[in-house]
Amino acid sequence: MEKDLWEPKILAFLCTWCSYAGADLAGTSRIQYPPNVRVIRVPCSGRINPLFILKALQQGVDGVLVSGCHPGDCHYQIGNYIGRRKSSSLKRFLDYLGIDEGRVQFSWVSAAEGAKFAQVVKEVSDKIRNLGPSKKFVNRIGPIKGVRE
Amino acid sequence: MEEIQNKIRREVVQLLSEGQVDVVIGFEQGSLPLRATPFFLRDIADANRLVWSPFCENNLATYLTKIQGKRVGLIAKGCDVRSVVALLVEKQIHRDHIVIIGVPCQGMVDRRRIEREVDGEILKAHQEGEEIIVEGRDFRKSLPRKEYIYPSCKRCEHRNPLIYDTLIGEKLVEEAERAYHEVEAFEKLSPDKRWSHFSEETSRCIRCYACRQACPMCYCAECFVDSSFPKWIEKGLDPSDVQFWNIVRAYHQTGRCVGCGACERACPMEIDLVYLTQKINRDVKELFGFEAGLDLDPPPPLSTYRVDDEQEFIK
Numbered sequence: 001m002e003k004d005l006w007e008p009k010i011l012a013f014l015c016t017w018c019s020y021a022g023a024d025l026a027g028t029s030r031i032q033y034p035p036n037v038r039v040i041r042v043p044c045s046g047r048i049n050p051l052f053i054l055k056a057l058q059q060g061v062d063g064v065l066v067s068g069c070h071p072g073d074c075h076y077q078i079g080n081y082i083g084r085r086k087s088s089s090l091k092r093f094l095d096y097l098g099i100d101e102g103r104v105q106f107s108w109v110s111a112a113e114g115a116k117f118a119q120v121v122k123e124v125s126d127k128i129r130n131l132g133p134s135k136k137f138v139n140r141i142g143p144i145k146g147v148r149e
Numbered sequence: 150m151e152e153i154q155n156k157i158r159r160e161v162v163q164l165l166s167e168g169q170v171d172v173v174i175g176f177e178q179g180s181l182p183l184r185a186t187p188f189f190l191r192d193i194a195d196a197n198r199l200v201w202s203p204f205c206e207n208n209l210a211t212y213l214t215k216i217q218g219k220r221v222g223l224i225a226k227g228c229d230v231r232s233v234v235a236l237l238v239e240k241q242i243h244r245d246h247i248v249i250i251g252v253p254c255q256g257m258v259d260r261r262r263i264e265r266e267v268d269g270e271i272l273k274a275h276q277e278g279e280e281i282i283v284e285g286r287d288f289r290k291s292l293p294r295k296e297y298i299y300p301s302c303k304r305c306e307h308r309n310p311l312i313y314d315t316l317i318g319e320k321l322v323e324e325a326e327r328a329y330h331e332v333e334a335f336e337k338l339s340p341d342k343r344w345s346h347f348s349e350e351t352s353r354c355i356r357c358y359a360c361r362q363a364c365p366m367c368y369c370a371e372c373f374v375d376s377s378f379p380k381w382i383e384k385g386l387d388p389s390d391v392q393f394w395n396i397v398r399a400y401h402q403t404g405r406c407v408g409c410g411a412c413e414r415a416c417p418m419e420i421d422l423v424y425l426t427q428k429i430n431r432d433v434k435e436l437f438g439f440e441a442g443l444d445l446d447p448p449p450p451l452s453t454y455r456v457d458d459e460q461e462f463i464k
């Protein structure tokens with residue numbers, strides 16, 4: 001594939017109470033943003049098991065975005081604080097291993113921040129487009145089939 | 150050594166005969182020289198099988214989560230005791246079911262490095278003063294013990310057990326090297342070099358899971374690699390599956406690893422493992438002000454938070 005035709009595939013884990021609604025607002029407000037993200041809705045950013053992120057990378061996505069409610073705004077009070085600790089420790093560890101800095105990115109986006117959501121997606125996509133296709137920690141045999149198909 | 154061994158035996162006989170414990174976990178001579186093997190002592194008649202040597206390298210706290218419901222005497226070095234503390238913090242064991250027989254530790258000796266020092270098979274090994282004497286069919290060599298102790302032992306800041314019920318022998322002077330110099334050196338490499346080191350090392354991994362079995366903190370009833378729904382990881386030989394395993398095994402130690410090095414010593418493929426968990430240990434200290442196995446009070450760092458935790462990396 002020609003390099004300029006290549007577009008990154010980005011998986012976004014969005015908290016249903018904030019960033020997911022923020023994405024919705026971006027849509028209903030007709031704000032344009034790059035079409036590179038595929039969204040998985042989660043109940044809270046604290047629900048995101050680091051294994052989700054690693055599995056996504058291994059299955060060949062070029063980047064992962066994790067987005068939740070601003071500090072103090074979590075629907076479950078502390079889910080995003082707990083998630084933040086998992087994120088900071090995971091991020092540092094992935095950097096240490098030599099996985100390209102920027103493959104996994106994080107943001108706070110509230111339900112009212114449609115424009116911010118669009119901006120975040122743009123920044124994340126740009127950064128990952130610059131990194132190019134993910135090559136390091138990727139399954140080469142191809143995607144695995146689900147257990148219950 | 151001999152003296153410590155005798156004290157351990159006397160202490161254990163007393164504990165068992167007074168009925169204070171049902172079983173004592175310690176070491177006996179392994180079937181090969183340079184090896185001591187974990188030993189579960191129930192009958193005082195076997196007490197003279199207990200040994201204490203520079204080869205008692207396993208972390209015996211590993212067995213505590215596997216023999217619940219018994220009163221256990223644990224012969225414990227500094228690192229084993231830290232693991233006991235970490236397991237108590239995670240509420241996996243009961244303090245009043247365990248009698249800790251603490252032994253200040255001089256560091257364990259790297260048997261593989263010793264084996265590489267001689268041509269031919271080592272048939273006998275023992276310690277004489279500060280020397281390790283190894284003998285084979287036509288050689289006898291004396292090696293300075295101090296030069297062969299494991300890197301994790303050189304880094305150890307808590308060779309004296311932090312908590313114990315009885316202490317065998319005298320406390321030692323703590324004399325650790327800088328704890329994180331390997332991590333700092335690795336961080337200086339370029340990301341591509343770091344990744345190639347990690348992927349080359351793990352390319353030898355046969356997924357025997359000995360590293361997991363050796364670690365006191367890997368007590369999960371079902372490890373993520375064994376889960377079939379969700380199936381996190383394939384059984385195949387794709388390098389990324391092996392990398393996945395090694396990344397997650399290390400990452401699961403966040404806030405829990407005591408740096409004993411038992412995982413790396415257990416690895417039959419001699420894969421570098423400790424530089425991974427040491428990195429995590431340093432980050433946990435920096436980010437959350439926490440070190441595993443030192444303190445019974447603070448909760449595990451990933452189960453709690455501070456409002457002002459680092460978040461500059463979040464947009």
Ligand code: SF4
Nearest residue numbers: 364406407409410412
């Ligand atoms: S991960 Fe390794 S060094 Fe850390 S506690 Fe477990 S066995 Fe010890």
Ligand code: SF4
Nearest residue numbers: 367369372373398401
């Ligand atoms: S690797 Fe993770 S899931 Fe497996 S036993 Fe260790 S801590 Fe548990």
Ligand code: SF4
Nearest residue numbers: 354355357358360416
């Ligand atoms: S002990 Fe070594 S070879 Fe076995 S699973 Fe662990 S890293 Fe792989």
Ligand code: FES
Nearest residue numbers: 015044045068075
């Ligand atoms: S509910 Fe949105 S982060 Fe917890």
